[in-house]
Amino acid sequence: MNLKSARHLVNGSWHxxxxxxxxxxxxxxxxxxxxxWGTAGDATKAADAAAEAFGSWSRTTVRQxxxxxxxxxxxxxxxxxxxxxxxxxxxxxxxxxxxxxVDFSVxxxxxxxxxxxxxTGTVSPPELQGxxxxxxxxxxxxxxxxxxxxxxxxxxxxxxxAMLAAGCTVVGRVSEKAPLAATGLFEVLHDAxxxxxxxxxxxxxxxxxxxxxxSHPAVRAVSFTGSTGVGRQIMASASERVVRPLLExxxxxxxxxFEDADLDAAVExxxxxxxxxxxxxxxxxxRFLVQxxxxxxxxxxxxxxxxxxxxxxxxxxxxxxxxxLGPVIDADRVSAVQAxxxxxxxxxxxxxxxxxxxxxxxxxxxxxxxxxxxDDAPLVTEEVFGPAxxxxxxxxxxxxxxxxxxxxxxxxxxxxxxxxRRGWDIPEQLEAGxxxxxxxxxxxxxxxxxxxxxxGLGREGSSLGLEEFEEVQYVAWRP
Ligand SMILES: NC(=O)C1=CN([C@@H]2O[C@H](COP(=O)(O)OP(=O)(O)OC[C@H]3O[C@@H](n4cnc5c(N)ncnc54)[C@H](O)[C@@H]3O)[C@@H](O)[C@H]2O)C=CC1
Ligand SMILES: O=C(O)[C@H](O)CS(=O)(=O)O
Numbered sequence: 001m002n003l004k005s006a007r008h009l010v011n012g013s014w015h016x017x018x019x020x021x022x023x024x025x026x027x028x029x030x031x032x033x034x035x036x037w038g039t040a041g042d043a044t045k046a047a048d049a050a051a052e053a054f055g056s057w058s059r060t061t062v063r064q065x066x067x068x069x070x071x072x073x074x075x076x077x078x079x080x081x082x083x084x085x086x087x088x089x090x091x092x093x094x095x096x097x098x099x100x101x102v103d104f105s106v107x108x109x110x111x112x113x114x115x116x117x118x119x120t121g122t123v124s125p126p127e128l129q130g131x132x133x134x135x136x137x138x139x140x141x142x143x144x145x146x147x148x149x150x151x152x153x154x155x156x157x158x159x160x161x162a163m164l165a166a167g168c169t170v171v172g173r174v175s176e177k178a179p180l181a182a183t184g185l186f187e188v189l190h191d192a193x194x195x196x197x198x199x200x201x202x203x204x205x206x207x208x209x210x211x212x213x214x215s216h217p218a219v220r221a222v223s224f225t226g227s228t229g230v231g232r233q234i235m236a237s238a239s240e241r242v243v244r245p246l247l248e249x250x251x252x253x254x255x256x257x258f259e260d261a262d263l264d265a266a267v268e269x270x271x272x273x274x275x276x277x278x279x280x281x282x283x284x285x286x287r288f289l290v291q292x293x294x295x296x297x298x299x300x301x302x303x304x305x306x307x308x309x310x311x312x313x314x315x316x317x318x319x320x321x322x323x324x325l326g327p328v329i330d331a332d333r334v335s336a337v338q339a340x341x342x343x344x345x346x347x348x349x350x351x352x353x354x355x356x357x358x359x360x361x362x363x364x365x366x367x368x369x370x371x372x373x374x375d376d377a378p379l380v381t382e383e384v385f386g387p388a389x390x391x392x393x394x395x396x397x398x399x400x401x402x403x404x405x406x407x408x409x410x411x412x413x414x415x416x417x418x419x420x421r422r423g424w425d426i427p428e429q430l431e432a433g434x435x436x437x438x439x440x441x442x443x444x445x446x447x448x449x450x451x452x453x454x455x456g457l458g459r460e461g462s463s464l465g466l467e468e469f470e471e472v473q474y475v476a477w478r479p
Pocket of ligand 2: 150151154155280281282283284443449
């Protein structure tokens, strides 16, 4: 595999472009590789290839598609360590987390290899003699797979596997901040034997490339993962030609801790929930809502865990242990998170963590926890997308629910309680698409992943993820 150069894949051939951009390692600023920097013309060629291949690919049998997806899963698993190493370098991930992301990607191909064969329809009983009423599910057409930098491989995998299982042909575009391993995923699909034109990938300026793809007459669905702001733009663009928009957008997950929770388990869950991927996850615990009777004990325990974490490059030199926390994606992310922390302190929040030292080189932040955060502080009203969080208190269940829902986002939420009743009652009242009850990492390939409110439209994974790329056709038949 060539994991140093993120090239275009168009109609079964790999291409560079007139120019290229460097891909840098957030942990030390070194160059990891380069990404072809294409144009609208490259995007149109990719969509043309997908359109050309759609006729034959959409008529393959579900067994043929399932077999190819299973081959892709096996090939991806074979290349896991090589892909994960590149992913860790370009995205600033801890190596075990990069390996976990590739493993998770394999699960999506395994899952949709099975789901491909469960595309069923209906036969309705006739109300008039001599009539038959049938419905079947067919691939919607050419689908676009547009993804961010924080989980560049698994977010592509959950889209590509479903699209291909449904019988769609695909054009992908990945964030230029971490394009190398994601391109390696497309190389796996190419090498697995997907026919020319079925899977295409184009790199270049996001607005120009996306505009060219969205305006192509063969494009019928767009699956986008990224910020809510860009998601709104994608949705507006999709309305021009009534393209089906599937949007996995921003989050602001409340991490609610009741006084009847196992406090030590909640603290460990909070470490994972906030700091996985250095906090750069849309489903991350974004704010801590803690019952007032245990709030200070929770904050002190969590703050001590944050201060004790080792920080460093996610792929350490030979023999050195992998640090507990890696860098964030770039200096802009460092500034954005630091600004939220500084603003909260100016509003009267109290710093719980003490450590501020980080490695001198690279885009690092010390994990930071603040207490007594005002309800209107952007640290808790906005998506942090980094290793910082605020603690807000509540007295009653009603207040916890009200504060949890007081955001336009509704992707994930977390409830920590020893009460089975709360474990059932509280999620029912939360405006979130995904709820973890005493579980900080709920994501699996077979569950529906997606958000409520302004966190998105549609679901990925599960059987629902396949239906998003299918059209239902009804046939009224007089045999
Ligand atoms: N709901 C979910 O599953 C996820 C949501 N996200 C959200 O994404 C954000 C972080 O990822 P980013 O890559 O910074 O998001 P982003 O929205 O800036 O970029 C996402 C993708 O869109 C491209 N893009 C940026 N501006 C564009 C435009 N005007 N037109 C077309 N394409 C454009 C980027 O190059 C990238 O490939 C966070 O807000 C996070 O919550 C990230 C991962 C998963
Ligand atoms: O973007 C993300 O944060 C990930 O998609 C979350 S998960 O599905 O890997 O948990």
